[in-house]
Amino acid sequence: MKILDHEKLGISFVELGALLGTRAMLEFKVLEDGKELEVPNKKSHLFNMTQICKTAGCGSIACIGGTMAMIMGLEPTSYVRNAEGELKQLFYPHYRTGKLEGIELYSWGRIKPAEAIKVIDRFLRTGKAEWQKVLGAKRVAELQKLSDR
Numbered sequence: 001m002k003i004l005d006h007e008k009l010g011i012s013f014v015e016l017g018a019l020l021g022t023r024a025m026l027e028f029k030v031l032e033d034g035k036e037l038e039v040p041n042k043k044s045h046l047f048n049m050t051q052i053c054k055t056a057g058c059g060s061i062a063c064i065g066g067t068m069a070m071i072m073g074l075e076p077t078s079y080v081r082n083a084e085g086e087l088k089q090l091f092y093p094h095y096r097t098g099k100l101e102g103i104e105l106y107s108w109g110r111i112k113p114a115e116a117i118k119v120i121d122r123f124l125r126t127g128k129a130e131w132q133k134v135l136g137a138k139r140v141a142e143l144q145k146l147s148d149r
Helices: 012-027 066-072 076-083 085-091 105-110 113-126 131-147
Strands: 029-035 045-047 053-056 059-062
Touching: 012 029, 012 113, 029 113, 045 085, 053 066, 066 076, 066 085, 076 131, 085 113, 105 131, 113 131
Parallel strands: 029 045, 045 059
Antiparallel strands: 053 059
């Protein structure tokens, strides 16, 4: 896959490395699906878009941005919350041009690692993190239905 350079993506070279590392961790299941939002008490690392970063013992659960921050040795919460532009869209599936729309917070935890990989890939190729386009209308509607419960 051909990707844009870090300047065209609007991120630093180190952030690009951390994003590629996060993607690889998702692809090779180093980060497993953490849909239950429980920090593992064994040595494992989980992925969940509703959790910036939580650690306990040898385990962790984190979103895309939280994982990137851990890779870069930064404090995850402030890194994710201070993101701007398309990087903010990558970290917050409901955020677009300053408005809340799309996938509601309560259903982000249902976003699967494979779906996150597709969105990361789109961002790397185009510079745009378009959750709704990548997931498709049917999946977004399914996620919305889950958040209405």
